[in-house]
Amino acid sequence: MPVINKSSDKQSLRWLFRQARPARNWVYLSVGLGFAGGLLLVVQAGFMAGILQGVFMDNLPRGMMLPFFAGLTVAVVLRAALAWGREVTGFMAGAKIREEIRMTLMERIVALGPAYTGRQKTGELSSAVLEQVEGLHDFFALYLPQLALVVLIPLTIVAFVFPLSWAAGGLLLLAAPLIPVFTILVGMGAESISQRNFQALARLSAHFLDVLQGLTTLKLFGRSRAEADNVARVAADYRRQTMRVLRVAFLSSAVLEFFTSMAIALVAVYLGLRFLGFLNFGDYGHPLNLAGGFFILLLAPDFFLPLRELGTHYHARAEAVGAAKEIIKVLSVPREDRPAPKAQLTVGESIDIGYDNIFFAYDSDRPVLENIRFELKAGEHVALVGASGAGKSTILNLLMGFIRPQRGEILVNGMSLAALAPDTWRRQLAWIGQSPVLFHGTIRDNILLGRPDAGESDLVAAARAAQVIEFCRLLPAGLDTPVGEQGIGLSRGQAQRVALARAFLKDAPVVLLDEPTAGLDGENEQLVLAALERLTQNRTVLMATHRLENIARADRILVLTDGQIAEQGAYTDLMEPGSLFLRLANQASAGGDHV
Numbered sequence: 305m306p307v308i309n310k311s312s313d314k315q316s317l318r319w320l321f322r323q324a325r326p327a328r329n330w331v332y333l334s335v336g337l338g339f340a341g342g343l344l345l346v347v348q349a350g351f352m353a354g355i356l357q358g359v360f361m362d363n364l365p366r367g368m369m370l371p372f373f374a375g376l377t378v379a380v381v382l383r384a385a386l387a388w389g390r391e392v393t394g395f396m397a398g399a400k401i402r403e404e405i406r407m408t409l410m411e412r413i414v415a416l417g418p419a420y421t422g423r424q425k426t427g428e429l430s431s432a433v434l435e436q437v438e439g440l441h442d443f444f445a446l447y448l449p450q451l452a453l454v455v456l457i458p459l460t461i462v463a464f465v466f467p468l469s470w471a472a473g474g475l476l477l478l479a480a481p482l483i484p485v486f487t488i489l490v491g492m493g494a495e496s497i498s499q500r501n502f503q504a505l506a507r508l509s510a511h512f513l514d515v516l517q518g519l520t521t522l523k524l525f526g527r528s529r530a531e532a533d534n535v536a537r538v539a540a541d542y543r544r545q546t547m548r549v550l551r552v553a554f555l556s557s558a559v560l561e562f563f564t565s566m567a568i569a570l571v572a573v574y575l576g577l578r579f580l581g582f583l584n585f586g587d588y589g590h591p592l593n594l595a596g597g598f599f600i601l602l603l604a605p606d607f608f609l610p611l612r613e614l615g616t617h618y619h620a621r622a623e624a625v626g627a628a629k630e631i632i633k634v635l636s637v638p639r640e641d642r643p644a645p646k647a648q649l650t651v652g653e654s655i656d657i658g659y660d661n662i663f664f665a666y667d668s669d670r671p672v673l674e675n676i677r678f679e680l681k682a683g684e685h686v687a688l689v690g691a692s693g694a695g696k697s698t699i700l701n702l703l704m705g706f707i708r709p710q711r712g713e714i715l716v717n718g719m720s721l722a723a724l725a726p727d728t729w730r731r732q733l734a735w736i737g738q739s740p741v742l743f744h745g746t747i748r749d750n751i752l753l754g755r756p757d758a759g760e761s762d763l764v765a766a767a768r769a770a771q772v773i774e775f776c777r778l779l780p781a782g783l784d785t786p787v788g789e790q791g792i793g794l795s796r797g798q799a800q801r802v803a804l805a806r807a808f809l810k811d812a813p814v815v816l817l818d819e820p821t822a823g824l825d826g827e828n829e830q831l832v833l834a835a836l837e838r839l840t841q842n843r844t845v846l847m848a849t850h851r852l853e854n855i856a857r858a859d860r861i862l863v864l865t866d867g868q869i870a871e872q873g874a875y876t877d878l879m880e881p882g883s884l885f886l887r888l889a890n891q892a893s894a895g896g897d898h899v
Contacts, residue, residue: 305457312429316628317621320443325405327444330397333458334390334449341386342457342504342610344379346464349602350374355669357595390449392686393440398445407720409631415639419707423666425514436627441626447617454610456830463606468596469578471586472571476607483560483611508535508542547618560615563609571604603656649717649724653815654682654718655732655844657703663711664698671696675866682813685845687855689888690864700816703846705729734807734839738819740799742791748783750802753808760807770835772798797828817847861885 324331355372358364393657399705409432413421421429458480492592515522517529522528574792575597577583649655662676675693680686688696701707705726714721721729734754742750751763751772758766766785767773775798779785791799800820807815820836855861856875861879862873862886865879870884878885 313625316625316632319629319632320440321403321448323405323440324397325450326445326622327400330400332450334393334397334445336451337386337393338449339456339460340604341383342388342453342460344386345457345606345609346461346603348376348379349599349606350590351379352602353595353599356430356598357586357593361594369592374397385721394445396446398443399440400547401444402437405440405631406433409437409634409680412635412637416637417706420637420703431629436630439627440624442617442620445616447620448735450610450614454614457610461603462737465600465603465607468600469587469592471574472600472604475571475574475734476567476604479563479570480481480611482563483608483615489525502679508538512531512538515570528604549623558749559616559835560612564612565606567608568604572601575601579865582868590893594852598800605743638828649728655714656680656682657814657844657846658715659702659712660715661697661712661713662699662709664702664707664709670767671867673702673709675868678862678872680844680846682844685840685847685857685859687858688846688860688864689855689861689885694864695867696864697818700735700818700846700848703816704733704735721878733815733816734810734812736800736803736818736820738793740796742787742789742794742799742802743801744787744789746781746784746786747779747794747802749773750787751783751805751809754806754808758809762767766805767807770801770836771831772801772805775801780798795828797824797831800824800828800836801834804832804839808839812843812845814844817845817849819849820847821849833862835890863888 327419351372353370355376358369358372413429414434449461462473462476466478486706508788515535521529530829573867574583574586575592578586578592579597581677592723657680659676659678662673663671664673666673676699678686689698698707702709703721705721708722715728716724743753747767748763752758755762763783765771767776772783776782776785785793787793787799788803791802794802804820817836821832824832845858849855858875860872861875861878862869865884871878878887
């Protein structure tokens with residue numbers, strides 16, 4: 305069983321209270337409506353006590369009782385309306401805060417960039433953004449307003465009871481602290497259980513999503529049944545955690561009901577003994593009549609009602625604290641401190657790039673890049689070659705600004721890349737990776753990501769250059785054909801051509817390629833290569849690849865091994881006997897056309 309850090313519970317609770325600021329008006333309105341409903345409880349009890357006194361003790365005629373019945377009816381109707389309004393305002397408070405927190409989470413994840421998300425499980429991140437944020441709703445919609453009402457309404461009721469009987473009022477005040485004390489004692493266990501429940505939910509979400517994404521591979525290797533058993537095991541763990549939370553919630557309700565019933569019974573016993581004459585104190589020397597006693601007896605359950613509701617909503621607090629810890633894990637990931645960008649690039653100017661003694665490591669045990677030093681002149685095509693894990697993709701990610709080197713710097717026209725605004729710099733880049741990234745929408749929408757303000761003629765020209773028009777002619781809606789997430793509805797080659805069209809439309813001076821033809825069949829590979837040749841004309845290109853054909857066309861080749869540049873030069877120069885590149889080329893010739 306994991307150890308629960310109480311100090312972190314307090315930090316999470318303080319964080320939750322700070323998040324209430326955007327919706328504080330809705331919270332105040334919910335409290336106001338709840339307080340008004342509490343006042344109507346007093347009014348309603350007064351009318352009922354008056355009816356009982358008038359009918360059974362004063363024998364008043366029916367006509368004189370009509371105002372009491374009318375007042376009681378109005379009070380009941382108004383209470384129902386106020387209760388509805390309180391539910392609505394509470395929901396609006398929760399919805400507003402959930403929206404704010406979800407946007408804050410998304411902004412933080414986007415700011416951390418692919419370097420962070422690539423190391424995280426997609427299921428855990430989606431669980432934080434979806435399930436964990438949803439778990440905060442009842443805290444702001446129910447628990448937070450109830451914290452104010454648990455003070456306001458009992459004090460108001462006591463203010464009406466004490467003038468009639470100080471003994472009955474004293475009994476209520478003496479019994480009142482018992483309920484929150486036992487609620488807290490039961491709730492202390494609920495917080496730790498809720499936190500473990502959310503951790504189990506995050507594990508289940510992450511595992512289930514990973515299994516879905518790799519279902520094809522699991523089927524091909526006959527491992528789907530084994531993974532189904534793993535999902536069942538994780539789901540059973542989550543079920544057990546959920547049942548523990550429910551047990552604590554039911555136990556809390558039972559404890560609240562017991563002590564509330566005992567307190568109400570004490571007040572009822574006092575009033576009964578007072579009316580029977582066995583007790584002769586507590587009413588300031590003025591005997592209680594039936595109306596006064598019945599009024600107090602009616603208000604006794606209502607006195608404890610806010611405390612009982614707070615206890616009922618206490619599990620919402622525990623649930624929110626558990627959810628907040630998972631959210632804070634993401635929000636507490638530090639962003640890199642970047643100096644305020646001052647340098648600017650002139651639109652249309654040629655761009656020279658230099659890697660100056662770059663060192664980078666994802667962890668301190670093993671550097672990924674070490675002493676990387678090379679220049680990329682404007683209009684030059686440079687290929688990065690090396691085995692998997694040699695650091696090719698890391699060099700591209702450094703240039704895109706997703707990660708920063710621990711030592712050394714990247715220079716753009718003699719200026720440090722860190723001094724350039726990321727958005728300004730990335731407008732100069734077009735990137736095409738191994739797996740085309742397409743979003744839910746139409747083919748047109750996905751191409752327009754390259755330049756959202758592009759006109760129809762530019763869009764069609766980009767689609768034609770990437771040979772998207774060719775297969776769109778066969779689709780019922782052409783460029784307006786909808787595609788699913790990750791390009792569902794298109795083949796891998798078609799999706800890659802859509803990504804190419806996006807790069808054509810962006811028309812950036814620097815093109816970054818990371819194995820753009822990986823996983824394509826021969827026909828689609830030739831189509832993509834032809835489009836790439838058109839795209840890279842008169843542009844600066846940095847390409848990570850294994851394809852011999854692409855390598856031979858490069859102006860310069862950098863051969864990476866163990867995070868360092870072992871060799872560099874033109875293709876013909878590197879084919880000298882004894883060179884590392886020649887050995888890689890010979891291996892490729894024996895096993896295909898990949899270096």
